[in-house]
Structure formats: structure tokens, C-alpha cells
Amino acid sequence: MLTVDTLLIFIGLFFLTVAAIGVIRLPDVFSRSHALGITDTLGNFFVLTGVAFYQGLTLADVKIFLILLALWHLNPVISHATLRAALRNGVRPWIKEKK
Amino acid sequence: MSPRTLILKTIGLFGLWILLSGKLDAFHLSIGFFGAALIAWINTEPQHLDEPPLPLARLVLYLPWLFWEVVKSSLNITKIILDPKLPINPRLVQYPTNLGSNTAVVLLGNSITLTPGTVTIEVSSSKLVIHALDDESSNELESRSMEQKIAEVFHSRGQT
Amino acid sequence: MITLYHFFFLTITILILVYMYRVFRGPTVYDRILGLNGISTKAIIMLTILGSLYERLEMFVDIALGYAVLNIIGGLAVGKYLEQKRTREC
Incomplete structure (x- = not known):
């Protein structure tokens, strides 16, 4: 029942869940983007590799690899653009209070 | 832009077309080849010559x-x-x-x-x-x- | 018949709802954009899992590839727009 593809997807779903918890818990927009970084890299990698293992080697696997490549290269660009807009428009990062 | 870059770009785009379409008959191959050549020809803007080539x-x-x-x-x-x-x-x-x-x-x-x-x-x-x-x-x-x-x-x- | 892939599908739906909380609640507009970016990444994953569920992975992977490109262009365009607009309020 627990084959390679489902195992990989379970690992990926664990990272996706952790990222969602981080997006809720962390205090400001800069920290939340770190939580999204886990989704963008490891979560996507494990889930998409698991789906690629599901049917054996077909042409769809090459396309899944293309999706993964696009996401890995261009999601950092999106979060960089968003955060640069935030910083230039006066959003200040949350800083821990000195105790 | 040198003809070598044009040919390399055409080959790369044509390979991407074959991967995405997955069909190998003459009709699709010819359409893909002409499309790739057209896109490579439209994008013939001068390269940034001071950048070293990517290793x-x-x-x-x-x-x-x-x-x-x-x-x-x-x-x-x-x-x-x-x-x-x-x-x-x-x-x-x-x-x-x-x-x-x-x-x-x-x-x-x-x-x-x-x-x-x-x-x-x-x-x-x-x-x-x-x-x-x-x-x-x-x-x-x-x-x-x-x-x-x-x-x-x-x-x-x-x-x- | 319920398989494990139904469970994966349900989990990702719940995750999208969690991100929706951030989109509706977010204090600044940038939080909302980050939440939407997360939702579209989840949608790409969801499409590939749906493809495995319906045994038609070739078709759904094409849709996911197009969706990935749209997501990237859209996120970048909104980011650049907000950078020029100088919005302070939310």
C-alpha cells in the first residue's frame, strides 16, 4: 500500500503543512516569506517527484520536471519583487523586543 | 547576433516544442520548426557582450x-x-x-x-x-x- | 473507491483554506500577495494530484504548466505595480 510515490507525497505534504502553519504564526510579511520558501523548494520537490513516480517513466514526467524547474527559478523572483515593494513603501521588519 | 546563436536558439526552442507536443509526424514537426525559427529571429536583439558566457x-x-x-x-x-x-x-x-x-x-x-x-x-x-x-x-x-x-x-x- | 490520493487532495484543499485566512486577514497588501502566491503554488500541485486521481496525468500536467507560467507573470506584474504605486495604506 505504501509505495514510493505515496511516501514521497506524504513527506512533501508534511513540509507544505509546516509552511502553512508558519504563514499563520510568524509576525510580519518578511518572516512569512521564509515559511513560503519551504513550500517553494522542498514541498514542491517531494510532491511533484512523488506524482512523477506514480505512472513510471512517461512524457508527463519531463513536463513535471519543467514545472519544478520553473517554480524553483521564478518563485524567488516573485517573493523578492513583493518584499522589495514592501520595503520601499515603508513597511518595517518586525524586530524582537529587548528584554 | 551571430548566426551561431540564432541556430542554437532555434534548436533549443524546437527541442522544447517536441517535448511539449509529444507528436512526431511531419505536420507537427514542420509547424514547430517554423515557429521556433520565427521566435528566434524575432528575438535577435544584441547580446550583452561584456558578460562572460555561462559556464x-x-x-x-x-x-x-x-x-x-x-x-x-x-x-x-x-x-x-x-x-x-x-x-x-x-x-x-x-x-x-x-x-x-x-x-x-x-x-x-x-x-x-x-x-x-x-x-x-x-x-x-x-x-x-x-x-x-x-x-x-x-x-x-x-x-x-x-x-x-x-x-x-x-x-x-x-x-x- | 477512496484511495490515498483523495486524502492528498483533501489535505491540499485544507491548506488552501489556511492560506485564504491570511489573504483575508493580512494586515498589509503584501501579506495578501504572498498568500495568493502560496495558493497558486498549491493549485499547481493540486492539478497534478487530480491528474493522478483521474489517470489522465498528460492532460492535467499541460494545464499545470500553463498555470505555472501565468502565476509567475501575474505575481511579478503585481509586485512591480505596487512598487511604483507607493501605497502606504492597505
Whole structure:
């Protein structure tokens, strides 16, 4: 029942869940983007590799690899653009209070 | 643009067409070839000649190291998020760099953002502003191992 | 018949709802953009899982590839727009 593809997807779903918890818990927009970084890299990698293992080697696997490549290269660009807009428009990062 | 670049671009786009369509009969192949040639011909703007060519072989060797870094820092951030006390210490780090070419700085910024725990916010050719989530990731940043790796990729044989 | 892939599908739906909380609640507009970016990444994953569920992965992967390109262009366009607009309020 627990084959390679489902195992990989379970690992990926664990990272996706952790990222969602981080997006809720962390205090400001800069920290939340770190939580999204886990989704963008490891979560996507494990889930998409698991789906690629599901049917054996077909042409769809090459396309899944293309999706993964696009996401890995261009999601950092999106979060960089968003955060640069935030910083230039006066959003200040949350800083821990000195105790 | 030299004819060599035009031919290389056409071959690359044609390969992408074959991958995406998956059909090998004469009709689809000819349409794909003409489309690829047309797009490569439309995009004949002059290249940035001062940039060195991308060292593809050493770039492929750099990627597994980057993946291992991503795994390590992802586990670190996972531990922080699941910790009930949320031990974060966010800060902005000024990061001066002296990688020569713009391509190397782009690769550095993209690798830093891809690694969870550090995000590039501002970038210019000599300085980066980076937001680091906790002490461990900012220490990792201060050790400059990633910049050394990228300098090796771009400069080890190209300058001598 | 319920398989594990139904469970994966349900989990990703719940995750999208969690991100929706951030999109509706977010204090600044940048939080909302980050939440939407997360939702579209989840939608790409969901499409590939749906493809495995319906045994038609070739078709769904094409849709996911197009969706990935749209997501990237859209996120970048909104980011650049907000950078020029100088919005302070939310």
C-alpha cells in the first residue's frame, strides 16, 4: 500500500503543512516569506517527484520536471519583487523586543 | 547576433516544442520548426557582450550543493516553526559583495532567496540587502560559503 | 473507491483554506500577495494530484504548466505595480 510515490507525497505534504502553519504564526510579511520558501523548494520537490513516480517513466514526467524547474527559478523572483515593494513603501521588519 | 546563436536558439526552442507536443509526424514537426525559427529571429536583439558566457558544466556541479544547503536550512526553519516558543530573531543584513559580473550576482541573490531563512530584498551590482530569520541562518550568511562557491563557478578557469 | 490520493487532495484543499485566512486577514497588501502566491503554488500541485486521481496525468500536467507560467507573470506584474504605486495604506 505504501509505495514510493505515496511516501514521497506524504513527506512533501508534511513540509507544505509546516509552511502553512508558519504563514499563520510568524509576525510580519518578511518572516512569512521564509515559511513560503519551504513550500517553494522542498514541498514542491517531494510532491511533484512523488506524482512523477506514480505512472513510471512517461512524457508527463519531463513536463513535471519543467514545472519544478520553473517554480524553483521564478518563485524567488516573485517573493523578492513583493518584499522589495514592501520595503520601499515603508513597511518595517518586525524586530524582537529587548528584554 | 551571430548566426551561431540564432541556430542554437532555434534548436533549443524546437527541442522544447517536441517535448511539449509529444507528436512526431511531419505536420507537427514542420509547424514547430517554423515557429521556433520565427521566435528566434524575432528575438535577435544584441547580446550583452561584456558578460562572460555561462559556464554550464560547473553550474551543473553547483546545483547538488545548493540542493543540500536548501535541505539543511529547510529542516532548520521547520524546527523553528514547530517550536512552541517561536525562537526567531529577524534582522536586515547588509551584504557587500565583489563578484564581478552581474550574472554571478543574480545567481547569488537567487540562491540566497531559494534557501529558506534568508531572502534578498534589495540588489545592486556591489551590495545586497538580506532579511535573515534567525541567528543560525544569518551566521550561515556571514560565513560566505555560498559566495565562495559561486566565485569558483565563475572565475576558476575563466580568468587565467 | 477512496484511495490515498483523495486524502492528498483533501489535505491540499485544507491548506488552501489556511492560506485564504491570511489573504483575508493580512494586515498589509503584501501579506495578501504572498498568500495568493502560496495558493497558486498549491493549485499547481493540486492539478497534478487530480491528474493522478483521474489517470489522465498528460492532460492535467499541460494545464499545470500553463498555470505555472501565468502565476509567475501575474505575481511579478503585481509586485512591480505596487512598487511604483507607493501605497502606504492597505
